[in-house]
Amino acid sequence: MKLYYKGMLAVHLENGVVTTRTLPVPARPEGFALLRLLAGGICNTDLELQRGYYGFAGTPGHEFVAEVVAADTPALVGRRVAGEINLACTHCEWCRRGLGRHCPNRTVLGIVRHPGAFAEFFTLPERNLHALPDDVPTSRAVFLEPLAAACEILDQVAIPAGERVAVLGDGKLGLLIALVLNAHGYRVHQFGRHAAKLAIAARTGVHTEIATAVLPVAAYDWVVDATGSPEGLRSAIAMTRPRGTVILKSTVHGTVGLDTAPVIVNELTLVGSRCGRFEAALPLLAHPLVPVEGLIAARFPLSDAPQAFARAAEKGVLKVLLE
Ligand SMILES: [Zn+2]
Ligand SMILES: [Zn+2]
Numbered sequence: 001m002k003l004y005y006k007g008m009l010a011v012h013l014e015n016g017v018v019t020t021r022t023l024p025v026p027a028r029p030e031g032f033a034l035l036r037l038l039a040g041g042i043c044n045t046d047l048e049l050q051r052g053y054y055g056f057a058g059t060p061g062h063e064f065v066a067e068v069v070a071a072d073t074p075a076l077v078g079r080r081v082a083g084e085i086n087l088a089c090t091h092c093e094w095c096r097r098g099l100g101r102h103c104p105n106r107t108v109l110g111i112v113r114h115p116g117a118f119a120e121f122f123t124l125p126e127r128n129l130h131a132l133p134d135d136v137p138t139s140r141a142v143f144l145e146p147l148a149a150a151c152e153i154l155d156q157v158a159i160p161a162g163e164r165v166a167v168l169g170d171g172k173l174g175l176l177i178a179l180v181l182n183a184h185g186y187r188v189h190q191f192g193r194h195a196a197k198l199a200i201a202a203r204t205g206v207h208t209e210i211a212t213a214v215l216p217v218a219a220y221d222w223v224v225d226a227t228g229s230p231e232g233l234r235s236a237i238a239m240t241r242p243r244g245t246v247i248l249k250s251t252v253h254g255t256v257g258l259d260t261a262p263v264i265v266n267e268l269t270l271v272g273s274r275c276g277r278f279e280a281a282l283p284l285l286a287h288p289l290v291p292v293e294g295l296i297a298a299r300f301p302l303s304d305a306p307q308a309f310a311r312a313a314e315k316g317v318l319k320v321l322l323e
Contacts, residue, residue: 010119011305011322014057016050018309020302023059025121028070032123035066037302038080039142040117040322042312043172044228045251046110050309053253054111061118061322062110063145065138071126082144084128084278085109101275118305118322130278136285142321143292144281146173150180151284152276153247159222161185166220168211168236170197172295172318173249174226178206180281181224183289191215194316200294215239218266224249230256242266247273295319 007022028034041063049056062085068076087107088100095103109124110116132141150173159165163186167178170192178190178201191211192198198208218241225236226249233256236246246268263270284290297318300308305322312320 008120009302010059010115011061011302012058013046013050013060016052018050018306020305023119026115026123028123031072031125031127033071033076033081033126033129034069035064035081035083035117035122035124036069037061037117037120037122038065038067038323039138040064040302041142041146042308042320042322043146046309047313048251048253049111050313056111059115059117059119059122060110061116061122062108063142064117065132065141065144066117066122068129069121073126076126076129076131079131080134080138080141081129081131082141082278083109083124083130085111085145085275087114087125087128118302120302130282133286137293139296139321140285140292143176143295143319144278144285145275146176147180147281147284147290147292148276148278149173149249149274150176150276151280152273153177153181153224153249154184155276155280156271156273157222157245157247159186162187163222164189164220165222165224166191166216166236166239167224167226168192168232168239169226169228169250170194170201170208171226171228174224175201175295175318176292177224177226177249179204179290179292180284182206183284183287189220197316197318200291203294204289204291211235218242220244223247226250228252234258237262237268240266240268243268245269245271247271249273296321299323 010023088103089105107114167190182188188206190208202208221244223236224247225232228250295318299321
């Protein structure tokens with residue numbers, strides 16, 4: 001198949017400034033697919049890149065739905081896909097164990113040394129792609145990557161069926177975690193600061209509470225911190241019962257001051273948790289208790305990326321999409 005595209009629109013992020021520019025359409029290495037962006041989601045990581053995290057300069061974007069324009073595998077061409085963001089080396093110890101997300105040689109779409117999805121065209125290895133069912137709308141499927149991050153918790157810790165789980169935080173990830181755990185049958189208690197955001201989870205049966213200065217103490221065996229703040233982790237530790245587990249979903253940059261005594265005295269388990277397998281999240285795109293489209297705050301064309309980033313950075317704004 002011959003392609004006639006020459007230039008393409010791409011978002012550029014450097015020194016905290018988001019611009020758009022015209023770049024050549026990327027060449028497609030062997031084993032890679034050339035993808036055309038249908039929708040992208042701006043996440044907190046993108047906003048952190050804007051703040052200077054990783055000293056990033058280039059095209060951001062790692063939450064996406066795209067159409068395959070060209071690929072080695074003919075059956076993929078024309079398919080609508082989402083994709084795993086870690087480009088693993090496939091031959092190191094971690095890759096051989098099926099943990100390419102921890103491959104020390106990896107690059108990461110739109111984050112580490114691989115141009116991201118906020119461009120008309122971008123590339124990913126074919127093995128990273130997941131074809132999407134036709135009946136899942138693009139505006140739902142764009143949540144697959146953050147949903148996989150929420151599902152990662154259940155890959156890491158075996159929470160007994162029907163247990164009570166506390167979730168701290170009502171940002172995008174906190175809401176997705178609450179929805180995912182609730183859809184899996186856990187009794188989720190979510191603590192947040194915004195009634196309108198908590199309402200998204202409450203409508204699916206999550207028990208929600210506005211977090212006050214006084215949070216329950218030693219009340220849960222399982223506590224997920226998704227607040228994105230150092231205080232969140234301290235609260236999560238205080239809320240956990242002896243021998244309980246705290247799952248750390250907040251990426252706080254810099255050092256978090258922490259009194260380790262309650263962790264040691266109460267023999268708590270701290271579990272760090274990052275991104276997850278798309279296979280676990282894929283069925284949730286069709287789940288009635290996971291109404292992800294309720295998280296969409298605004299949609300912008302790719303050419304308005306500077307405005308879209310500004311909107312996403314406003315306090316309390318949930319998911320902003322680029323289309
Ligand atoms: Zn993200
Ligand atoms: Zn590897």
